[in-house]
Structures are given as structure tokens and as C-alpha cells.
Amino acid sequence: MEKRGPQTPGWWYDDAPVPLAARVVAPLYGAVSGLRRWLYQRGWLRRRQVPVPVIVVGNITAGGTGKTPLTIELVTRLREAGWKPGVASRGYGRDDAGTARWITPDMEPALGGDEPVLIAWKTGVPVRVDRDRVAAAKALLEAGCDVVVCDDGLQHYRLARDIEIEVVDAARRYGNGRMMPAGPLRESAARARDCDFRVVNLGQASDAPEPAVASGFGEWAMRLRIDTAHPLNGGRDQPLQAFAGQRVHAVAGIANPQRFFQMLRARGIGVVPHAFADHHRYQAGDLSFGSELPVLMTEKDAVKCQRFANRWHYAVPLQAELPAAFWVALLDRLGKLARG
Incomplete structure (x- = not known):
């Protein structure tokens, strides 16, 4: 028998009617989310900077879109280009979540979080989990890293970032376009336009030509190869x-x-x-x-x-595959930050 976990609400990604309770709560969620971002933009809530470039890989929808395979490939490419990357993560679902710790490839995922342990195992770079991503970034800096990659954390505005990469599921996109819990959006769809790169996860890699994914925004197709x-x-x-x-x-x-x-x-x-x-x-x-x-x-x-x-x-x-031009554009942007 198939074992099933909690399912994504059906109304997020199909034409099913949205329950009244969800429709009532969604505007409140959106207002709080928008107000928080506005306060950071105005400077009334303070962003913290670290003296190395910060790249955030995230999404504006709830659920998985392929962030972790992209993070692993990004770290690999940065190392090949001569950078010393480190990864900062919250470590969602781990025990004692209030404790910051370094992640090793052989650590129990219950302590480190499954995604941080996987990243450490696949890349060998320093990985730090901490609810406070500013503190995590500072720890990585002290460990000798010259660029910080945040696995998730697009909404963690307290840590100033230099490059934002939004990851989108090609099939689901933004679902019904509503804010949580009426829809899958953590922030308004307009927020995505402020990201530097949008990576569209097309799923299974194949030898077929890449379909066009651009829709008035600089989009980059990502395939997952197994x-x-x-x-x-x-x-x-x-x-x-x-x-x-x-x-x-x-x-x-x-x-x-x-x-x-x-x-x-x-x-x-x-x-x-x-x-x-x-x-x-x-x-x-x-x-x-x-x-x-x-x-x-x-x-x-x-x-x-x-x-x-x-x-x-x-x-x-899983290996994330993106066009060579994506890596050229990203590394060029990063190089300009370092020189600036």
C-alpha cells in the first residue's frame, strides 16, 4: 500500500473552489507579508550586510521547486570558478532547531536537517544551519568562505543579499495566484520581478530541444538529469x-x-x-x-x-542542468560585485 504524507491543497493548483476560511485568511497573510517587506525597503527594519557576496536561492511559493539540486550545482560551479563558497540554511525540520551548528556529511539528518546534510555530502563545502542567517553568514566568513549561498531564505530579509535566484516549477508556476492558505504564494507574484534570475524547473532532462520559457522576463530553463x-x-x-x-x-x-x-x-x-x-x-x-x-x-x-x-x-x-549562458551571466554578475 502506498504511504502518503500531507497533500498540497487541491485548490492551489486546479480549478477547485477555495474554502471560505482560506479566502478570509489570505488577505491578512498577504498584508503582513507585504508590510514586512515594505519596512525593510524603507529601512525601518534593518538589513544586515556581510563583506562578501550573498546569493539566495529561493521561491515565492510554498513547497519544493528544485532549489536544492540548483544549490548543489551552483556551489560546484562556484568552486570550479575559483570561489570558496559556503552554504547557509535554516535546516528545516531538525531537532533542537534553535541551536546553530556545522553540518558534516555523516551527521544524522535529525540534527542537521535532510537538505543541509545532503548539500554537505554532495559538495564538501562548509554548511552552517542557524535560524539567524546573518549569524550563519558571519560564521561562514570566519571559516574562510568568500561567497555565501543561502539554500532557501528569499523571505529572510534581515540578511542583505546581492543576487536573488527564484526557482519556479514549470508545470505549477504560481498555481491559482492566491496568497496562502488560499493559494501557494508566500509573497505576491509581483515580488518575483525583483529577483535577478528566474530558473524554471522543467523536470526530466532529455535530448530534445529546450522549449521557450521566457515570458517577458529573463527566464532560464533547468532540467534534472538522472x-x-x-x-x-x-x-x-x-x-x-x-x-x-x-x-x-x-x-x-x-x-x-x-x-x-x-x-x-x-x-x-x-x-x-x-x-x-x-x-x-x-x-x-x-x-x-x-x-x-x-x-x-x-x-x-x-x-x-x-x-x-x-x-x-x-x-x-539528481543533477541540475542549465544553459551555459546562465552560468556566464551569473559569474559575470558575481565578478562585478567582487571588483566593486
Whole structure:
């Protein structure tokens, strides 16, 4: 039986009627959100700056849009260009959330948060979790970083930023265009126009030509490529194509699990889906499906399943792919900041 986590309200992304209570609360949410931003713009709430460039990767909608794969690829590109990046994150869902800490690749996700642990594991750069992102940025600076990348935090205005990258799901966009809880928006759609870059997550990578995504705004297409399956209990990586024509248990505890399932199906894999809540804390029993079919899961889930993995369990790495021109534009902007 498929295990399901809390579902996104149906009215966010379809034509279902919005409940009256949600419609009543939404204007209040929007007013508070807008007032807070206005106070920072006016200087009545003070932004804090650090003496290195700050890049924020975020979204104005609730839920996942592909921020973490982009953050990992961004950090990799920065290192290749000679920068010393560090990542600041709140570490959503971790225990003792009020405690700031450094994240190591082998840390329990319950302490560090699944996404920060994944970023540390994939990149090897300093990762700091702290509710106070200003304090996190200062800690990264003291650790020798010369650029701070914030995983999420577009709405954390207290930390001044130099470059904002908005990430949008190509299929969902802004849903019904309403503020939470009537819709998925954390801020008004107009807020997105102030971001320096908009990255549109098109999902599964393919050899087909990139569709046009620009709509009067500088948009950049991002594809997510999956090519291999990594055994969690050791051994050689397997080409994902080796699972084509087979049935597998597919596990995803992310904001949009259907995207992962669809990516596997596009590779000719027979998916038995198991969707869990975003940031779900796995126990061994969660992966007991009564059959010895291979179990394919996202890397975000895999970092939480290492301790009880067996030979049937595989992580499927996601790699974000963007046009070369995007990286040229971003690094050029960053270089100008450093020279300025």
C-alpha cells in the first residue's frame, strides 16, 4: 500500500473552489507579508550586510521547486570558478532547531536537517544551519568562505543579499495566484520581478530541444538529469537504464513526489510509488514492502535511510542542468560585485 504524507491543497493548483476560511485568511497573510517587506525597503527594519557576496536561492511559493539540486550545482560551479563558497540554511525540520551548528556529511539528518546534510555530502563545502542567517553568514566568513549561498531564505530579509535566484516549477508556476492558505504564494507574484534570475524547473532532462520559457522576463530553463543508481550499502553504481522494464519500489519524501516517479517512468521503469511527507523521518519499517524488488529513492531520502539500508536500496542522484549562458551571466554578475 502506498504511504502518503500531507497533500498540497487541491485548490492551489486546479480549478477547485477555495474554502471560505482560506479566502478570509489570505488577505491578512498577504498584508503582513507585504508590510514586512515594505519596512525593510524603507529601512525601518534593518538589513544586515556581510563583506562578501550573498546569493539566495529561493521561491515565492510554498513547497519544493528544485532549489536544492540548483544549490548543489551552483556551489560546484562556484568552486570550479575559483570561489570558496559556503552554504547557509535554516535546516528545516531538525531537532533542537534553535541551536546553530556545522553540518558534516555523516551527521544524522535529525540534527542537521535532510537538505543541509545532503548539500554537505554532495559538495564538501562548509554548511552552517542557524535560524539567524546573518549569524550563519558571519560564521561562514570566519571559516574562510568568500561567497555565501543561502539554500532557501528569499523571505529572510534581515540578511542583505546581492543576487536573488527564484526557482519556479514549470508545470505549477504560481498555481491559482492566491496568497496562502488560499493559494501557494508566500509573497505576491509581483515580488518575483525583483529577483535577478528566474530558473524554471522543467523536470526530466532529455535530448530534445529546450522549449521557450521566457515570458517577458529573463527566464532560464533547468532540467534534472538522472543517470545512475547508487547502492546505499556499498558497491558499484548501476546505470539507471539497468532497471528499465523492471518493477521497482520508488520512495520519495519530498514536496512533489510525483515528479520523481514520473522521471523514473520516463526511463521505462515500472514504478510502485511510495510517497511520504516532505522531511519524513524514516524507520526501517517504512521500507518494508513485502517483496524484494529494488527500492529507488531520492538522495534527500537516502541520507536518512543509510543506517538500515540493504542491498536492494539505491539512491538516484539528481543533477541540475542549465544553459551555459546562465552560468556566464551569473559569474559575470558575481565578478562585478567582487571588483566593486
